[in-house]
Amino acid sequence: xxxxxxxxxxxxxxxxxxxxxxxxxxxxxxxxxxxxxxxxxxxxxxxxxxxxxxxxxxxxxxxxxxxxxxxxxxxxxxxxxxxxxxxxxxxxxxxxxxxxxxxxxxxxxxxxxxxxxxxxxxxxxxxxxxxxxxxxxxxxxxxxxxxxxxxxxxxxxxxxxxxxxxxxxxxxxxxxxxxxxxxxxxxxxxxxxxxxxxxxxxxxxxxxxxxxxxxxxxxxxxxxxxxxxxxxxxxxxxxxxxxxxxxxxxxxxxxxxxxxxxxxxxxxxxxxxxxxxxxxxxxxxxxxxxxxxxxxxxxxxxxxxxxxxxxxxxxxxxxxxxxxxxxxxxxxxxxxxxxxxxxxxxxxxxxxxxxxxxxxxxxxxxxxxxxxxxxxxxxxxxxxxxxxxxxxxxxxxxxxxxxxxxxxxxxxxxxxxxxxxxxxxxxxxxxxxxxxxxxxxxxxxxxxxxxxxxxxxxxxxxxxxxxxxxxxxxxxx
Ligand code: NAD
Numbered sequence: 001x002x003x004x005x006x007x008x009x010x011x012x013x014x015x016x017x018x019x020x021x022x023x024x025x026x027x028x029x030x031x032x033x034x035x036x037x038x039x040x041x042x043x044x045x046x047x048x049x050x051x052x053x054x055x056x057x058x059x060x061x062x063x064x065x066x067x068x069x070x071x072x073x074x075x076x077x078x079x080x081x082x083x084x085x086x087x088x089x090x091x092x093x094x095x096x097x098x099x100x101x102x103x104x105x106x107x108x109x110x111x112x113x114x115x116x117x118x119x120x121x122x123x124x125x126x127x128x129x130x131x132x133x134x135x136x137x138x139x140x141x142x143x144x145x146x147x148x149x150x151x152x153x154x155x156x157x158x159x160x161x162x163x164x165x166x167x168x169x170x171x172x173x174x175x176x177x178x179x180x181x182x183x184x185x186x187x188x189x190x191x192x193x194x195x196x197x198x199x200x201x202x203x204x205x206x207x208x209x210x211x212x213x214x215x216x217x218x219x220x221x222x223x224x225x226x227x228x229x230x231x232x233x234x235x236x237x238x239x240x241x242x243x244x245x246x247x248x249x250x251x252x253x254x255x256x257x258x259x260x261x262x263x264x265x266x267x268x269x270x271x272x273x274x275x276x277x278x279x280x281x282x283x284x285x286x287x288x289x290x291x292x293x294x295x296x297x298x299x300x301x302x303x304x305x306x307x308x309x310x311x312x313x314x315x316x317x318x319x320x321x322x323x324x325x326x327x328x329x330x331x332x333x334x335x336x337x338x339x340x341x342x343x344x345x346x347x348x349x350x351x352x353x354x355x356x357x358x359x360x361x362x363x364x365x366x367x368x369x370x371x372x373x374x375x376x377x378x379x380x381x382x383x384x385x386x387x388x389x390x391x392x393x394x395x396x397x398x399x400x401x402x403x404x405x406x407x408x409x410x411x412x413x414x415x416x417x418x419x420x421x422x423x424x425x426x427x428x429x430x431x432x433x434x435x436x437x438x439x440x441x442x443x444x445x446x447x448x449x450x451x452x453x454x455x456x457x458x459x460x461x462x463x464x465x466x467x468x469x470x471x472x473x474x475x476x477x
Contacts, residue, residue, distance in 0.1 A: 006336060008086035008310055009036075014336040016089075019460035022451055025468055033092075033467050036062045036085045042131045046124050048116075055111060057128050059137040062088035062104040065470045068141055068367075069103035070095060070360060072148025072179075073155070079108035083310070087148075090331050090353055091360070096463035098357040098438045100364045105143055107132070113150050125155050129162040133176075138163060140175035140371070146363045147179040152233070153191060156180045175370035178363035187366035187376070189427035190359075195237020196428065197358015198305065198329050199246065200435035201350055205325075208443060215325040215348035217302055220246075225263075227252035227301045227323070229293075230308025231272055231281075234329045234356065238305055239268045248303070252296045253281065256308075259296040260287035298322060306333035313338045321347065328352035343454050351456035353463065354438055361434045365427055376427065381420035388418045 006014065013034060020030045039060040045052045058081055061069050071091040074084075084106050092104025109128055113121055132138045138145060138159065147156055156179045163176040180186035189196070206212055206220050217224070226248045228239045235253075242248040249265040257280050260266065266287060274284045282289055290296060297304065297317060304323035306312050310332035313321060318338035326342070327350040328334060334342065334349060342349060369376060392414060399407035409417070421429070438459075445458035452458050 007082045008332055009082050009089065011311075011332060011336045012086045012089050015339070015456060015460055016093075016464070019457055019464055022449075022457070023461060023464060023468075025464070029468055029471060030464070032471070033063065033065075033464060034089075036060060036088060037064060039081055039085055039088075040132075040135065040137055041081065042128075044127055044131050046120075046127050048120050048123065055109060055124060055128065057107065057109040057131070058084040059107040059132050059143070060084045060088040060105060061137075061143065062106070063092040063467070064103040065092075065467055065474070066095075066101050066103045068139065068144045069105035070100075070144050070146065070178075070363065071104060071106035072146045072359070073107040073109065073151055073159075074148040075109050075111050075113045075150030075155075077110060077112045078309075079110045084108045086310075087331055092467065093460060093463040094353045094357045095360055096466040097354050097442075097459050098361055098434050099466075100357075100360055100434075102144070102360070102364065105145075106148075107137075107145055111150075121155070122158055125158045126162045129159040130166070133163055133166055138176050140170075140172045140367075144175065144363070144367060145177050146359065147233070149232070153179055153181040153186060156186075157184045160184055171373075172371055175367050178366040178370075179359075180366070185370055187362060187369050187427060188422070188424040189431070190362045190366055191233065192237045192241075193362035193427075193431060194234045194329070194356050194359035195239075195241060197361065197431055197435055198234070198238040198307075198327060198355060199241040200358070200432045201355050201439060202242065202303075202327060203246070204436045204439045205350060210447070211348070211443065214346075216346065217324055222247035224248045224302040225251045225300075226303045226305060227254070227296060227299060228305045228307055229254040229297060229312065229333075230306070230330065231255055231268075231275060232308065234359075235305065235307030236268065236272055238307060238329055240272075243268055251301055252299055254293040254296050254308075255281040257293070258282055258289055258291045259293040260284050260289055261296060261299065262287040303327065306330050309333065311335050313342075315341065318342055319345070323347065326350070327355050329356050331356065339456065349454065349456060350439075351459050354442060354455070354459045357438070358431055358435065361431050362427055365430055376423045377421055377425075381422060384420035385418055388420075392417060 016034050042057050045054050088104050088106035095102040136142045156177050159177045160180050164173045167173050174185040228235045239250050243250050252261040298320040300322045304326045307329035313334040315337040318341035325348050331352050442455050442458040445452050
């Protein structure tokens with residue numbers, strides 16, 4: 001196999017080894033960190049439509065240097081052991097980059113969810129969950145899944161319910177999985193989390209003019225022309241927030257059945273509604289349709305957001321990519337060979353192991369919420385409101401004493417100043433803080449060490465150093 005056609009795990013390993021070459025690790029440690037600890041393959045039967053169907057699923061534990069291990073469950077016909085192991089490795093490094101105390105895991109079920117109705121998907125999900133639960137591959141302190149491609153809060157609710165059914169007396173049962181609906185002890189802001197994290201990462205990137213210049217761009221996100229691939233959970237939220245809140249212009253959306261482009265900008269909510277109603281991106285009015293969706297990756301834009309599949313930017317199209325900045329919302333959308341080409345061409349890449357960490361970060365908040373059995377903000381919110389109200393009325397009273405014109409703030413200022421933070425605001429604040437701090441640490445390495453040519457290398461170095469530290473106190477006898 002040439003270096004241009006590496007498997008997904010080999011691509012991740014290549015990035016890992018680039019970083020290890022610049023680090024001074026004890027002998028053998030790099031090998032231990034890199035190696036996938038275990039992968040469980042299960043084939044299980046489900047009776048559907050009057051016959052038995054056999055399904056194949058995986059749960060891979062890449063590294064349990066910290067437990068529980070964490071990582072989504074993907075439903076796709078393309079799922080295979082190599083893919084699950086690569087995604088599990090990325091989870092290990094990702095959690096380390098954003099300081100989330102989890103090891104790395106991933107799961108997958110080889111299935112096209114569109115081939116089954118809701119009732120059947122529930123049956124298959126519950127049976128898959130049962131197979132993993134009975135081996136502690138779903139467990140609040142051992143292994144905690146979350147949604148990924150092809151799964152959502154709905155599947156996580158079934159998994160949580162299955163776990164509770166098998167462990168009826170376990171108090172922390174609901175911490176066995178994250179990404180649950182809020183009614184089932186999920187957390188506000190989890191559905192949007194990965195897309196929101198993309199927005200926070202980009203905002204932080206644009207706060208440093210030097211980095212913006214390195215990407216041959218200037219100014220802020222306002223007016224930047226953006227192409228998004230994949231209008232699923234991650235791509236939709238990222239595109240929505242960037243266009244509605246930051247003034248970016250979505251000039252292209254690529255989906256599985258083609259792409260639409262419009263220099264005037266696409267209305268992300270309307271496009272999503274169109275796809276949901278018609279089942280296809282084709283036919284959306286006010287835009288040009290192109291049946292070769294992947295070709296739009298090469299269209300002119302400032303920012304490219306691959307948010308669908310791995311390996312979509314490869315050695316054959318990397319030289320034609322016109323975006324100046326790419327943020328990897330998907331896992332592994334740029335192969336190692338393409339990464340080399342982009343780097344040589346001066347394209348700045350904000351790498352997956354940092355960029356899409358919003359999901360695992362908010363999953364961490366949900367897990368903590370489940371273990372503490374209380375919603376964030378429940379104790380403080382009204383106390384904060386009382387203190388702020390007191391402060392405001394005292395300021396008004398004092399201004400009346402010393403000023404000619406008594407200070408009287410507007411009603412909207414008062415309302416915003418006085419109200420205590422609810423769970424959603426706290427989650428967003430925690431996520432924003434996480435994304436800013438992690439990028440600042442990566443940026444520092446990128447700027448200060450001339451051997452560190454790109455943000456991906458910086459992120460891998462930071463992750464590996466943090467994981468290596470945890471081995472100092474581990475029993476390895
Ligand atoms: P999703 O299933 O919600 O959405 C995927 C989207 O990609 C769908 O709209 C699908 O139609 C589209 N798509 C599929 N094949 C395509 C193709 N060939 N070209 C263009 N579009 C195509 O999945 P998601 O949860 O948004 O995940 C997307 C990526 O983000 C994956 O790589 C996943 O691992 C990664 N990710 C997801 C999360 C999360 O919280 N969901 C967290 C971190 C990383």
